Amino acid sequence: MTAEARAPGITRRTVPERVRAHWETWRPYTTxxxxxxGLAGVLAAGGxxxxxxxxxxxxxxxxxxxGHYLGDHFDRHLDAIAKPQRPIPSGRMSPAVALSAGIACATLSLAFSIALNWRVLPVFALAMGGIVAYSAVFKRLGFSGNLSRGVLSxxxxxxxxxxxAPWPPPALAPVAVGLLLHDTASNLIGTVRDVDGDRAGGYRSVPVRHGVAAAxxxxxxxWLAGIAAIALGSLVAARPVAQLSLAAVAAVIGGIALAVARPVALTARRALRSHELLVAERLVLTSAVVAGAAGFGVALPVLGPVLVFSLVLQGRMRSRHEFPDAPPNEGERP
Structure with missing residues (x-):
């Protein structure tokens, strides 16, 4: 049964079930x-x-x-094949609700942004266009999809x-390039996790076309180039030692994550473990930029709680969100 055919059942769902469906769609461990x-950007710009x-x-x-709402809306047919437990293919959220919620969140984001700087409008339009293009076009084409996700960061x-600031300071350029490369790499590891579903759905991802080892x-x-770019960016940071120190910690975590992804017979669940480590590692890496702009006294008190929040929610929610045969108690508590 298609997602559209099941969607009318959403009217019979209880309020807690509907709230849970939205909570799962948010992927709060990624937020x-x-x-x-944003914090790294504003602090580096002197805000x-x-x-x-x-x-x-x-x-x-x-x-x-x-982006999560819109992505799930556009990916609903693929998810019906590979991840039928997700909110839309399971009938717990209709495609129309996902589309409306995605537009509403984007509108709020734009309203907040232009309230302080109208010049952000073309940058914001590029970002939202990239979100839509990723799910609607680029994701099924391979590396262009991975690259578009890096651009969004x-x-x-x-x-x-x-x-x-009216425009991003030039000193942020190495960091922006580093994050682009890093998140392109992280998204590639995510496609390794999804290789079976992508192949079944006709998506030509890098591991589908060239193999897991190549991906x-x-x-x-x-990833290595991204780490190097952010380390290079420490040379123009206000506090270079702070940025370089946390970038080195991130490099160790990221190295472990990629080592997890390198067995000869890489399973989807092992690829998920690798990606979970990269989700934590990129928090440390972005906190390095915060430290470079404002010092350890700002970066570390922020990093601690967000790491705990992300890791705990990943443990409770992520396997259930990615695998239809995960234990039913995972991901069931908002």
């Missing part, structure tokens, strides 16, 4: 990352006012959640910076 991207920091954090998070950093090798090279 700390866009928040840190310190509460309004600047609030908008820099909220706007990327709302845009990120919008760089744009989130830029939007955060533009809450405090992991390409991801490793991009």
């Amino acid at each position: 700390c990352y866009p928040a840190l991207l 310190r006012r509460p309004a600047e920091i609030t908008v820099a954090v909220l706007a990327p998070v709302l845009g990120w959640i919008s 760089a744009l989130a950093l830029a939007i955060g910076a533009m809450t405090a 992991v090798g390409l991801a490793s090279g991009l």
